[in-house]
Amino acid sequence: MTATPSASPPxxxxxxRPPLAAGCWRVDPDQSYxxxxxxxxxxPVRGSLPLAGQVLIGQPAGESSAWLxxxxxxxxxxxxxxDGLLTGPGFLDSGAYxxxxxxxxxxxxxxxxxxxTGQLQVKSAEHALACQLGLAPASRQPEDPGVxxxxxxxLDARWVTRQRIPGLRRHITMTCSxxxxxxx
Numbered sequence: 001m002t003a004t005p006s007a008s009p010p011x012x013x014x015x016x017r018p019p020l021a022a023g024c025w026r027v028d029p030d031q032s033y034x035x036x037x038x039x040x041x042x043x044p045v046r047g048s049l050p051l052a053g054q055v056l057i058g059q060p061a062g063e064s065s066a067w068l069x070x071x072x073x074x075x076x077x078x079x080x081x082x083d084g085l086l087t088g089p090g091f092l093d094s095g096a097y098x099x100x101x102x103x104x105x106x107x108x109x110x111x112x113x114x115x116x117t118g119q120l121q122v123k124s125a126e127h128a129l130a131c132q133l134g135l136a137p138a139s140r141q142p143e144d145p146g147v148x149x150x151x152x153x154x155l156d157a158r159w160v161t162r163q164r165i166p167g168l169r170r171h172i173t174m175t176c177s178x179x180x181x182x183x184x
Contacts, residue, residue: 024183027053027068031148031179034070036155038172040165047077047086049100055180064107066116068178070100091161097123116151122159129153131176149178 053068072094104118114133
């Protein structure tokens with residue numbers, strides 16, 4: 001079962017930034033998603049895509065990397081008709097381009113948390129993307145070594161389609177919640 005995006009992601013740690021332990025981390029596809037908020041024809045549209053992938057944390061953190069994948073056909077808004085339009089040839093074209101990927105080029109520690117820069121591939125085009133990351137415990141259990149990474153950023157609708165879609169605003173607000181667990 002895939003996690004359903006909540007109205008608000010988990011609260012991030014307060015105080016000193018927790019270190020991410022060096023090593024290989026697995027993206028939990030049952031708990032990780034990219035959620036979006038857009039306006040089409042004056043109305044709000046919300047949806048999500050489950051995420052999978054892996055993260056390698058190096059020492060120092062600048063030697064870290066991440067690879068995230070979303071299957072375009074798994075987009076869900078709660079409306080089969082809207083899902084079909086968004087995954088169809090006029091927008092994501094999931095038949096021809098089944099995956100959306102993000103791979104980091106750099107992870108840096110900044111005063112507000114972490115910053116990831118890398119390449120977002122939508123369809124056959126890559127786009128430079130930088131996003132701030134917040135960290136939160138994956139669960140309330142102190143023995144749980146997992147961590148949830150929260151990221152918010154804006155997707156330019158022109159990265160997805162050159163077709164004019166009436167009422168679609170150019171910027172689509174994205175929130176990613178990525179739950180990591182140590183890879184075995």
